[in-house]
Amino acid sequence: MSKTRQDLTWQELEIGATIITPGNSDEYKSGDWRSIRPVVDKKKCIKCGTCYIFCPDAAIYETEDGFFEADMFYCKGCGICAQECPTQAIEMVEEEE
C-alpha cells in the first residue's frame, strides 16, 4: 500500500466511512499514546507469560529464547504488565523526547 490510512483524502473514504478490509485495526499505532515503557529485567523473569496474557493490546510476544517482549508499535504504556508480573521483573521507565 503506497498510501497509509492516515493520508486518505475525504474523497477516498468509503461511503459512510465503512471499513471494508476486516482487521485493519492492526495498522493503528497505539504506541503513539505511550509516555512510559515496560523494560524487562531478564534476571528476574521466570518466563511465566503472565504479562503476555494480561496485556490489553496484545502487544507482548514471546521471543525465541522464551522471554517476553512488548512491541513498541502497539504498547500504549498502561503498565498492566508491570503490575501483574509475579516477580516484579518489569519496570516502567519514562519515555524521553
Next chain:
Amino acid sequence: MGKRIGLEVSLSAAEAVKMANVDCIAAYPITPQTHIVEHLSELVNNGELDAEFIPVESEHSAMSVSAGVSAVGARAFTCTSSQGLSLMNEIVHIVASMRLPIVMILANRSMSGPISIWNDHTDVMSIRDCGWIQVFANNGQEVFDNVLFAYRVAESQKVMLPLIINIDGFILTHVIEPVEFWEKEQVKQYLPDFKPVYTMHPDRPVTMGGVGMPYVFSEAKVAQDEPLIQSKAEIITAWKELGDVVGRYYKPVETYRMEDAETLFVTQGSFGETVSLVVDALRNEGESVGLVMDRLWRPFPFDEFREATSQAKNLIVIDRAISYGGQGGPLAIDIRSALYKGENQPNITNFICGLAGRDVTINDFKNIYHRAMEKIKENPMEEDFEYYGVRGK
C-alpha cells in the same frame, strides 16, 4: 390518474409508506404521530403490507432498529414527534454519518417544557444540524407525494442519506384532506428497488459505524456534508420526475403571486396555505405582497432563495421556533446569512408565532404585515425579531 379520496393526512401518509413497500417499520407511539404508526400496524396486521412491524420500547430503539434494517439493505421507515425525537437524537446523528437512507416522518410538535403536545417547529430545529435531508410539507397531498420522493432521493447512490419529512402536528396530521393516491404502475416507474452500496452480510464482512480517529474524523465529516450539499441536484431531479409521473411539480422554494411584489412573506410548512390567502386578501386591498415557501430545509436552497427574493424590498420571515438568545428564529437566521452578500439586500423582519399550536389566523397575518411595514419605515435595516401576539410584550 390515481384515485382522489378524502382521508386523514396521517392515514394517507401511512398509505404512501405502504405504496413505498417498506420492509420494516420500527416506531414508538407519541402524539401527534400516533395515527400514522397505528394505521401502518393495521396494514401489516391485515396483510396489506408485507413488512416487519417492530413495536420497540423507545424511540432510541426505533432509530437503532431502523439503522440495522437499513444496514442490511432493507427499506426502513420510522416516525416520531418532539420528545421522541430527543430520545432518538443520538442515533439520528449516527445514521446520517453512516449514510443509511432511512425515511422518517416528523409530526412536528413543541419541545417541552412547559409540557405541550401541540404543533410548532422546535423539535426539528433542535436537530437541524444532524446531517439528514429535511423537507417541509404544506398539505396532505405533499406528504403523500413526498414519502415516495423521500425513498427515491435518500436511496439514490449519489445521495445515500436519511430524510425527514416535516408535517405540522394536528394542523396537518389530524385533518381530513382530499389526496390523490398513486397507481401501482406510477410507483414502479418512479421508485426503483433499494440497491445499497455496502450491506451487513456474513459473506462480505464490513464494519459500519467504526471509530474515526482524529486523523480521519474531519475527512469523514466532509465526506458526509458534501453529498448532502450535492443532493440538491438529485432532489430537484426527483421532484421534476415526480411531476412527470403524477402531474404535480415541486421545487425547493415555492412562490405565490410574485408579480412586482415589494414585500414577501417567507414561511415553512402549513403556514404557507394560510398566508397564501392573506396574500390574496392584501392584494385585494392594493398591497404589493407575495409569498415564498421554503420546502427544502436541508440542504438549504441558497441559490433558489436568493433568486426568489431578488426583486423584493422587504421580507417578513415567519418562524415557528425559537433560537434562544439568538437573532430571531432559525429560518430568519439562515435567510439573513443567505442574503448577506447580495447587492439589493431587502429589509428583513422576523416574527415568531404559532408556538405550541397557538392559532395564527388570516387577521393575525394581516396584523403582522402592517406591523412589519411600520417597523421597516421606522428603522429599515434593523436586524430584529418579534414574538407575535405575546401578552405583555
